[in-house]
Amino acid sequence: MLISPPDSSPSLLFCMTISELDLSKNESTLQDQQAEMKPRHRKRWIRMKYVFEILDHAKQVYQNTLQEEVLQNFAIQKKINLLRGSRLQDTVHYKPTKEKQFKCIQSGLLIDYIKVNDDYCDCPRDGSDEPGTSACSENGRFYCTFHQRASKPDAWIPSGRVNDGICDCCDGSDEWQNITVPARLRFSEDDQRRFKVFQAPCTFKCFDD
Numbered sequence: 001m002l003i004s005p006p007d008s009s010p011s012l013l014f015c016m017t018i019s020e021l022d023l024s025k026n027e028s029t030l031q032d033q034q035a036e037m038k039p040r041h042r043k044r045w046i047r048m049k050y051v052f053e054i055l056d057h058a059k060q061v062y063q064n065t066l067q068e069e070v071l072q073n074f075a076i077q078k079k080i081n082l083l084r085g086s087r088l089q090d091t092v093h094y095k096p097t098k099e100k101q102f103k104c105i106q107s108g109l110l111i112d113y114i115k116v117n118d119d120y121c122d123c124p125r126d127g128s129d130e131p132g133t134s135a136c137s138e139n140g141r142f143y144c145t146f147h148q149r150a151s152k153p154d155a156w157i158p159s160g161r162v163n164d165g166i167c168d169c170c171d172g173s174d175e176w177q178n179i180t181v182p183a184r185l186r187f188s189e190d191d192q193r194r195f196k197v198f199q200a201p202c203t204f205k206c207f208d209d
Helices: 023-034 039-080 088-094 189-195
Strands: 101-103 110-112 141-143 156-158
Touching: none
Parallel strands: none
Antiparallel strands: 101 110, 141 156
């Protein structure tokens, strides 16, 4: 993001990455040093403070915009009644045929539609009949319901991690059975945050920093 401070040449532009900027820390440091500044440096300090305020506002606008886009996408998925573990663009593949069958996406093998997400892998080549379970653990994919990462909107995990007691999706959608690990293997809340390994029951963390 390019920002030009007041009373400066257009060529003097500040190029800063909003997502990597720790505004509160930098601004606090400037405030601590303000008392020790000489009068000739105060004008420069005021300009920098102005830049930080603009960046802080821009960061908030960016985050709000991203959240709105994610919420809209999620609302569309809920309206379509998206099959658990599948992604929006694959919805057409999960409509039953006239004979009430499902066609494996890669192999084309036809199976009874009732076998979709029945916890048994009938499409071993791509695991497409089990998008929401861990049955096709070798090559299946589980697409997290709530997409947060702008650079990777179709966030997915290997099917083998579904309902394993570890929250891999930021919305916890991969742990829909709420299976918890034995007490002897459970981390404390502090350890979960420290190691970034969160155990079921999951909490929504898609907008956490």
